[in-house]
Amino acid sequence: MSSPPLTGTRVVELAGLAPGPFAGLLLADYGASVLRIDRPSAISGDQLTRRKTSITLDLREASSRDVLLRLLTATDVLIDPYRPGVLERLGLSPTEVLLKHNPRLIVARMTGFRRDGKYKDMAGHDINYIAVSGVLSMLGRQGDKPYAPGNIIGDFAGGGAMCLMGILLALISRSHTGRGQVVEANMVDGSAYMATFPRLSRQTPAWDGPRGENLLDGGCPYYDTYETQEGKYFAVGALEPQFYAALLRGLGFDAKAIPAREDRDNWPALRALFTQRFKEKTRSEWERVFDGTDACATPVLEQGELEAAEYEQRSAVHLTGSPAFPYQADEGGWTGGGLEPGSGGADTLRAWMGWEPNRDFLVRKDGALVSSNRAKL
Numbered sequence: 592m593s594s595p596p597l598t599g600t601r602v603v604e605l606a607g608l609a610p611g612p613f614a615g616l617l618l619a620d621y622g623a624s625v626l627r628i629d630r631p632s633a634i635s636g637d638q639l640t641r642r643k644t645s646i647t648l649d650l651r652e653a654s655s656r657d658v659l660l661r662l663l664t665a666t667d668v669l670i671d672p673y674r675p676g677v678l679e680r681l682g683l684s685p686t687e688v689l690l691k692h693n694p695r696l697i698v699a700r701m702t703g704f705r706r707d708g709k710y711k712d713m714a715g716h717d718i719n720y721i722a723v724s725g726v727l728s729m730l731g732r733q734g735d736k737p738y739a740p741g742n743i744i745g746d747f748a749g750g751g752a753m754c755l756m757g758i759l760l761a762l763i764s765r766s767h768t769g770r771g772q773v774v775e776a777n778m779v780d781g782s783a784y785m786a787t788f789p790r791l792s793r794q795t796p797a798w799d800g801p802r803g804e805n806l807l808d809g810g811c812p813y814y815d816t817y818e819t820q821e822g823k824y825f826a827v828g829a830l831e832p833q834f835y836a837a838l839l840r841g842l843g844f845d846a847k848a849i850p851a852r853e854d855r856d857n858w859p860a861l862r863a864l865f866t867q868r869f870k871e872k873t874r875s876e877w878e879r880v881f882d883g884t885d886a887c888a889t890p891v892l893e894q895g896e897l898e899a900a901e902y903e904q905r906s907a908v909h910l911t912g913s914p915a916f917p918y919q920a921d922e923g924g925w926t927g928g929g930l931e932p933g934s935g936g937a938d939t940l941r942a943w944m945g946w947e948p949n950r951d952f953l954v955r956k957d958g959a960l961v962s963s964n965r966a967k968l
Contacts, residue, residue: 595622607672613751629932646936717745733803749781
C-alpha cells in the first residue's frame, strides 16, 4: 500500500488558534508528523489536533529555546501563528537565527493583518481581516448589514488553507534548491484572493449590483435557500436554462404561466412563488421530488445529519495511489480535540531525535522541557 505523500515530513507547530492549527491538521492528515509546542500551564481549547502530539516549552527561557533549536535541526516545517515581531523578540528570528541554524527549514508565518501597513500592530479576528480585505462588504442580504459567515473565510480558507499552499510550494522549491525559506501568509490577502471571481465579476451582469442583488449572493430567486414545511431548508442553484426547467417541473410550475426569469424586475415575484411552494412540503418530500434530477435542488443538511444521510465527511482530496488515505471514511473526519499539552510528545522526540528524558532533556515541574547538562547545541 502506498504511503501518504507527506510521510516523513516533520512539522513543529507553535500552539495558536484556528488558522495555524488548521494548516497543521491538513499536514497531519496527509501523513506529516506534527508536534505542537504548548506553553507551560496552558489549557488548550484547540480542536484541530487529529494525529498530532505535544510537548511544552517555555520559549521565554533560554534552556527551553535550546530544546526547540536542537529539535529544529531535524524539522522540515515550523508553523508560526504569532503576531509580527514575537519570534524576533524571543531571539528566534526566522532569517537571522532559524534559517542559519537549519538552511532547509521552512518557516510558515501566519498572521491576520498584513505584516506591513496601518493594521500590522493591531489585534483582530476573522471578521476584521475579511472586513479590510473587501470580502465582508460582499456578504449579506439586500438592504441588510454585511454578514460574517462564522470564521470560515478568513481563518480557514484565506488563512490556514492558503498557508498550507505556501508550505507545499516551499517544499517543492526545496526539492530543487535544497534550501528552505520563509512563507508569509496573512488572512487579509488570503481571503481577498479567494474572492477573485466575485471581484472580477463586478464588471459583468453577474455581480454588478449592490450587495444581495446579484446572481450568486442571494439576489437571484433560483440561486437561494427556501424554508420547507417543518422549518428545514432546501438549496436551489438552477442557473442554466435546462436546470431551471427541471426545477420548475419539480415544483409543479408551468414556465409559460409564471414571470420570465430573464427580467430582474420579476425576481421578487418568482421568489414569492418559490417561497410559498417550498412551504407546502417537508424537506424529505422535496428530496423525493428532486433526487436524481438535474434541478440543482438539494437539502440543506445540518451537521448532525450527515452520517445518517450517508454523506459523511471525507478527506479534502483523494490520491488514487494511496488507498485508504488519509483516513477511513468511518472515522468521519470529525475526530479532534482532547490533545492535552505534553501528550505524546516524548514518543515523537524519541522517533525524530532518539531523545530520552533525563538524558537529552529535563522536565520542569510546570511540564516545560529544558536542556540537560549533557544535551548541548
